Every structure is written in C-alpha cells, then in structure tokens.
Amino acid sequence: MVDVARLAGVSQQTVSRVVRGATNVAPDIRERVELAITQLRYRRNPAAAALASNRTMTIGVVSFELSVLGPSVALYGISEEARQHGYSTRLVTIDSLDRAAIRAAFDSVGSDAVDGVIVLAPLHEAIAVLEALDIDVPVVTFQQGTPPSSTSVSIDEVRGARVAVRHLLDLGHETVWHVQGPEGWMATTARRRGWAEELAAAGRVGPPPLETADWSAAEGYRVGRELARTPGVTAVFAANDPFALGVIKALDEAGLEVPGDVSVVGFDDVKESPYYRPALTTVTLDFEAIGHVAVTRILEMIRGESHGDIPYIQPEFVLRDTTAAPAH
Template identity: 55%
Template sequence: MIDVARLAGVSQQTVSRVVNGHSNVGPDVRERVERAISQLRYNRNSAARALATNRSMNLGVLSYSLPVHGSTMVLFGVAEEARRNGYATSLVSISDVDPGSIRAALDTLLGDSVDGIVVLAPMSAAAPVLNGLDLAVPIVCFEQGAPASSHAVTMDDGLGARLATRHLLDLGHRTVWHVAGPRGWMASDARRAGWLAELAAAQRPAHPEFTTTDWTVESGYRAGLHINDDPSITAVLAANDSMALGIMKALSERGRSVPGDVSVVGFDDMSEAAYFQPGLTTVRLDFDQVGRLAVDHLLQLIGGEPAEMIPAIAPGLIVRGSTSAPRPHD
C-alpha cells in the first residue's frame, strides 16, 4: 500500500479508501490509485485485512427464483462488485417467500459470519417480512418497482411500462393490451400500474390483461394464442421479453405478422432480444447496476456511513422491428 500511495502521489489513507470502496474519493484520484494498483499488481491480503478490520470479508446473498432473467443478472452484478472490493459471497436460495423460509435463510448466512446481506427477493410478500427484521448486520434489498428508499435498490418499472405504452399509442394504435407477469412479483404490479396509468392519461380503453403463472416463453405462447383469436388487438405489451417471444411464436404459427398485424413490446432487454425475428422493441433495465449499487450501499453501511437515499434506476425504451403503425384498415 505504501508503494501504491507513492506511485499515485496520495496518502496511504486515500489508497485505503479506494480499495475499500468509499465514495468520498474524487474520480481523478480514484483513477490514479487504480492505475497504480494495476501497475504494481497490488493484491490485498484478505486474511490480514479481516484481522485488521474484524470483518469476515464475506457478504451474504439471499435470492429467490434464480432462473428468472433479472435475478440472475442482479446476482452477477453483486458477485462482481463484491469481488472487486475484496469480498467473497455466500449464496442461499429459497423456493418460497414465507417468513419461515426467509428467517431460516438469513440465519444460515449469519451462521457464516457475513458482514452484510443483499436480499434478492422482489416479491410483495417478502417486503413486510424483511422490513420488520432486526439483524446484527446491515441488509440491503432489491425491491423492483418500489419507491426509492435508503434500504433498497429499486427500478422504475412503472415508468418503463408507460414509455412502452406511449410508444405504441404514438404509432397510432387505439389502445394497448397487456400480458401481465405472475402475481406476487413487485415487477408485475409496477408494470401493470404503469400500463394502466398511461392508458388513463391518454383516455384510451384498458381491457383486462392476459394473466400468467410464470415468466416463461410458454406463458407468452399461451397468451399469444388468445391474442390471435381477437383480430381487434393490434398492440401488446408483454411483462418480459421471454413472454414476448412466446407471443410472437404463437402469432407466427397462426399466420399473423409482427408487426404488420400485431405490434409487440417486451420488457428487460435480455441479450437475445435484438436477435428475435423481428428484433424486439423492449424496455431496457440495467440489472447489473442493481447488483453494483446494492453492494456499494451495503459496504457504506458496513463502514458505518449513514444510510442515504438510493435513487431508482431509470429504464430506457429500445425500439426495434417488432413495432410499427397499425395497418390502414385498423
């Protein structure tokens, strides 16, 4: 550390702040320190650091439903940011979000002597359980679609649904139908609310959404079969990209074109979305940023810094070939 400080032209304390992820370091100074670390191939001794700081250098992660795209990407962001800051991660997954399962998972992580915990369970039922806990270590949650707070990283899914709905209305569609996400997920509720809010603002009719039981392509395919049966439907917002793919598959098999007969918008901007046929118009969410923010905020809490408000991550609309104006006779 002395060598790094000398090469970067800063104090050892500044080097310590950089390697420990503190936010009170200017970008120019941080860049000089990181360049010196790279040049000198400096690696922190985790065992020595743990003894010096009385920390385990291990972060706990509690996750629900890993196969879901968003959860997987957030977990990747958590692991990478933890590693960058010299921390290992311990993962415990749960198959249900009841109080007993959550408590047992947290006890397992606490038994591993973690310094803090990131909870990736963006479910409506999980929030009240987690908010009522009094743990010996700091905890940061992922509450997708919830208002910004000082204890959770959030994404503005409602705004994303409004952007997608407005895009379809601006193309000339009279209204937009919605294939909703499964019940119980914060994202499902937020995306449905955003869709309804934008239709209401435009004074357009809101038809009952198509319901699903999970986030899979198969759920979208089943909804697509029903969409095909109603020729009045010209625009659809799917609650995620996988379901959008299923909708497009069902319509294609029945001889309906996308976007000629039905425009389709997805949600998440998974890496495959650009390679659908046609490319999928979708709402981009930066799940990797969720993981990075969660770890950065957790490390601040571990370091004794006050809990600050975490701004909600903003979505962006990515327009591709799956949306167009409706046919003239529509």
C-alpha cells in the same frame, strides 16, 4: 503492505487506499503503488484484513428464483462490485416465501459471518416477511417499481411500462393488450400499473390483462394463441421479452404478421432480443447496475456513511422492428 509502501515511497495508509479501490488517490501515486504491488507480487490477505478491521469482508446474498433474469443479472453485478472492494460474497437461495424459510436463509448466511446482506427477492410476500424480522447487520433489498428509499434499490418500472404503452398509442393504436407476469412479483405489479396508468391518461379503455403462471416463453405462447383468436387486437405490451417471443410465435402460426397486423413490445431487453425475428422493440432495465448500487450502499451502511434515498435506476426504451401503425 509495509514493503509495498517502502518501494513506492508512500505511506502504508496510501497503499491500503489503493488496494481498497478508494478514489482519493492521485493517478501518478496509484500507478507507483500498483507497480510496486506487481514487482513484489503482493496479494491482500482477507483474513488479516478482517482481523484488523473487525469485519468479515463478506457480503451475504439471499436470493429467490435465480432462473428469473433480474435477480440473476443483479447477482453478477453484486459479485463484481464486491470483488472490486476486496469483499467476497456468500449466496443462499430460498425456495419458499414463508417466514421460517426466510429466517432460515438469514441464519444460513450467518450474521456473525457477513458484514451485511443484500436480498434479491423482489416479491411482495418476501419483503413483508423481511420487514418483520430482527436482523443485526445492514440489509439492502432489490425492489421493483417501489418509491426510492435509503435501503432498497429500485428501477422505475412503472415509467418503463408507460413509455412502452405511449409508444403504441402514438402509433395510432386504439388500445393495448397486456400480458402480465405471475402474481406476487413486484415487477408484475409495477408493469401492470404503468400500462393501466398510461391508458387511463390517454382516456382509453384497457382490456382485461392476460394472466400467466410463470415468466416463460411457453406462457407467452399460450396467451398468444388466445390473443390470435380475439378480434380487434392490434397492439400487445408483454411484461417480459420471453412472453413477447411466445406471443409472436402464436400470432405467426395463426397467420398474423408482426408488426403488419399486430404490434408487440416486450420488457427487459434480454440479450437475444435484437435477434428475434423480427427484432423486438422493448425496454431496457440495467439489472447489473442494481448489483453495483446495492453493494455501494451496503458498504456505506457498514461504514456508517449512508445518507439519503437511493435514486431510481431509469429504464430506456429500445425501438426495433415489432411495432408499426395499425393496418386500416
């Protein structure tokens, strides 16, 4: 670092700021430092940095169900943002939500081996157990649909669900059926709440939500066959896009057209959604941003610089081809 500073004609502290990705460096100075780094083939030594700062330069990540879209995409955002700040990540997955399993996960991460922990387990039971644990490093959680706080990152999924239901009501549908997620997930609660609140605000009666065992397209198909046998169904709000895919297949097999006979809205906007047939109207959630925001806040907490609540990440409605006015 001293050699880089000498070649670039700047202080060692300036080189350090450039390497750490700090923003308070003039563009021309940053360019000079980066050129010197390239010429000298300088590589930051994480072990030396850790010794100098009394930090491990590692962020622990505790996750549940990486097969589910939200945590898996958030994990990518975490690893990318951490790398930009010179941090590595240490992942531990949990397969049970009891206190012992979550405690074991934190022990496995090792508070002496990480500077902070990000928890990607957006389930009510996991958060309840976590709050009862005594953890001696900063912790940031991923929670869905909960109010903003200083230590949790959240998407306003209640609002996302309300926007989806409002779209269907504005098209002229009398009510909206809901394929809900499995119990225990914060996303299930938030999306069901948004659906119910928007129907209530419009003075409409909501039919009983259709329960599922997991987040798969197979469950959407199973429930979709039930919907296809139910008279008067014209609009469906599915709690995720795979549910919507399964519902559409079941309706098609029953001879019902989407959106001619039944309108369907999904949630999450998976990468395949524009290529469903027809292309799926849905709600986009920026799960990758969850990871970036979580790392930003955990680093602020490590430095003792965190202030205020973390703002909601807002969903966006995406209009495609699976919704239309009801047939008369």
